[in-house]
Amino acid sequence: xxxxxxxxxxxxxxxxxxxxxxxxxxxxxxxxxxxxxxxxxxxxxxxxxxxxxxxxxxxxxxxxxxxxxxxxxxxxxxxxxxxxxxxxxxxxxxxxxxxxxxxxxxxxxxxxxxxxxxxxxxxxxxxxxxxxxxxxxxxxxxxxxxxxxxxxxxxxxxxxxxxxxxxxxxxxxxxxxxxxxxxxxxxxxxxxxxxxxxxxxxxxxxxxxxxxxxxxxxxxxxxxxxxxxxxxxxxxxxxxxx
Amino acid sequence: xxxxxxxxxxxxxxxxxxxxxxxxxxxxxxxxxxxxxxxxxxxxxxxxxxxxxxxxxxxxxxxxxxxxxxxxxxxxxxxxxxxxxxxxxxxxxxxxxxxxxxxxxxxxxxxxxxxxxxxxxxxxxxxxxxxxxxxxxxxxxxxxxxxxxxxxxxxxxxxxxxxxxxxxxxxxxxxxxxxxxxxxxxxxxxxxxxxxxxxxxxxxxxxxxxxxxxxxxxxxxxxxxxxxxxxxxxxxxxxxxxxxxxxxxxxxxxxxxxxxxxxxxxxxxxxxxxxxxxxxxxxxxxxxxxxxxxxxxxxxxxxxxxxxxxxxxxxxxxxxxxxxxxxxxxxxxxxxxxxxxxxxxxxxxxxxxxxxxxxxxxxxxxxxxxxxxxxxxxxxxxxxxxxxxxxxx
Numbered sequence: 001x002x003x004x005x006x007x008x009x010x011x012x013x014x015x016x017x018x019x020x021x022x023x024x025x026x027x028x029x030x031x032x033x034x035x036x037x038x039x040x041x042x043x044x045x046x047x048x049x050x051x052x053x054x055x056x057x058x059x060x061x062x063x064x065x066x067x068x069x070x071x072x073x074x075x076x077x078x079x080x081x082x083x084x085x086x087x088x089x090x091x092x093x094x095x096x097x098x099x100x101x102x103x104x105x106x107x108x109x110x111x112x113x114x115x116x117x118x119x120x121x122x123x124x125x126x127x128x129x130x131x132x133x134x135x136x137x138x139x140x141x142x143x144x145x146x147x148x149x150x151x152x153x154x155x156x157x158x159x160x161x162x163x164x165x166x167x168x169x170x171x172x173x174x175x176x177x178x179x180x181x182x183x184x185x186x187x188x189x190x191x192x193x194x195x196x197x198x199x200x201x202x203x204x205x206x207x208x209x210x211x212x213x214x215x216x217x218x219x220x221x222x223x224x225x226x227x228x229x230x231x232x233x234x235x236x237x238x239x240x241x242x
Numbered sequence: 243x244x245x246x247x248x249x250x251x252x253x254x255x256x257x258x259x260x261x262x263x264x265x266x267x268x269x270x271x272x273x274x275x276x277x278x279x280x281x282x283x284x285x286x287x288x289x290x291x292x293x294x295x296x297x298x299x300x301x302x303x304x305x306x307x308x309x310x311x312x313x314x315x316x317x318x319x320x321x322x323x324x325x326x327x328x329x330x331x332x333x334x335x336x337x338x339x340x341x342x343x344x345x346x347x348x349x350x351x352x353x354x355x356x357x358x359x360x361x362x363x364x365x366x367x368x369x370x371x372x373x374x375x376x377x378x379x380x381x382x383x384x385x386x387x388x389x390x391x392x393x394x395x396x397x398x399x400x401x402x403x404x405x406x407x408x409x410x411x412x413x414x415x416x417x418x419x420x421x422x423x424x425x426x427x428x429x430x431x432x433x434x435x436x437x438x439x440x441x442x443x444x445x446x447x448x449x450x451x452x453x454x455x456x457x458x459x460x461x462x463x464x465x466x467x468x469x470x471x472x473x474x475x476x477x478x479x480x481x482x483x484x485x486x487x488x489x490x491x492x493x494x495x496x497x498x499x500x501x502x503x504x505x506x507x508x509x510x511x512x513x514x515x516x517x518x519x520x521x522x523x524x525x526x527x528x529x530x531x532x533x534x535x536x537x538x539x540x541x542x543x544x545x546x547x548x549x550x551x552x553x554x555x556x557x558x559x560x561x562x563x564x565x566x567x568x569x570x571x572x573x574x575x576x577x578x579x580x581x582x583x584x585x586x587x588x589x590x591x592x593x594x595x596x597x598x599x600x601x602x603x604x605x606x607x608x609x610x611x612x613x614x615x616x617x618x619x620x621x622x623x624x625x626x627x628x629x630x631x632x633x634x635x
Contacts, residue, residue, distance in 0.1 A: 057547060057628040085549025096544040100251055110548040
């Protein structure tokens, strides 16, 4: 059973109106546990919409999304909150740290929502900050750090949460190539330790770091290939009208 | 990390704005406390004034149609009050006064009040003898030219000398001072201490009037007012034939009750106005919380994306609104206490403090207002879709 399965998923804005946009236009996709998948596409291709749906930040207009074999569509808000809290960690291009909290508090925040006691939260946050080599700045505010450092804090937040899935939306987009490479290396390390990583990017070079590349265009998957010493094309399911 | 600390942080970060937001609550709470304190001060002041005047007094006023058949009402009242009603009545005296010049050697007081009293005048008007003796009934019978001085008159005419036995001139007539009263009203000019009492039987020579028409009957406790008035009613009906004159009885306590009741009902209106100020303050809090929600949309999105439950977001904004209004309430209470003390001292010379119950109520009300007006922004924040919230900048 796949960890993630999108089954003919549509995300339609302005349905029935003249300016109707099918941001996702019948996407079918399966991702197995432990994979490192890059979803690649130009801006407006629908890749961010796909991430929002995969990350339970948004719900599909039509089609089914199965996470761990259970359908996500029709879940209540509270259940989606719990799923996000237990299963999914995010890294964003804009880091998305909370400016009023210091570094370790930011890292510990998801664990607060997982109802982990304070002492353990702090210990795990510091451990994760050690991993990304930024523990020295634990008491700084995010605004006092460089972009690369902030992104490492965001990664530490994902590591500390111990979520099985990591969603990364253009994580290196605002970074220079060297710090970008560090960030990617950290993500690969998480992947080796068992985290399923889904990387959304427009950059072919970045996408090439992943085992599997899913190319999205105009809301559809146009290409899906696996790099395993040699390149293997995977079948792409056709869209079925909802 | 918890909601309380976060809320305090966010309030501290925006001190100026938080203070302006609280201002409505501060003014509302302070206004409520000060108004209630001032009303109680006014009531205390009025009560003290009437107590100085003497409480539990029945005023009797007689109007003669046919003065040739007029009878001596005072004798009847005096006899009745000291006889049949003696266990309830403390004194009976005419209530007649006139402003006349007083002179001792070279010192003159232009307009002190001269009272024409019986031997029970002091009991009726709440004066206490300080030295010498009071007017006696034989002074009244023999029309003795004697007087008892109020403290202001005694101090002004005699300074530190002993006035007893000295002669003062009242409108040119020589009177022997037989006693003085203790100060009871500040001892200043035009106060109740600027007075002198002489036997009422001198009214013909001093005032050229034949008949006294106003009297005071002093009752021992307010519980006996009604029974005494009923008794007087019967007595006066018998004494004064309806063809000769008419009489009226007045309960002296009702004036005090009326004026305190009036003030109390006014305080309800004033309290209502202050309540409106509190309400407006609450709306200010709602407004600022809505702005805060908009400003923090992104933060809300981040929190939601990492799994913050809805209750957490609601709680954060509610706690912040409650703290804002609660702090406003506390500052308002401090301000209210300060203003009450200052104004109480200035206006009534009393140490005025707001009522404890009103204080607790105003504080509770301000917190409730914060919560009530914080609910809408908080729910609005928690209902944001995480994607939409993250997209905001």
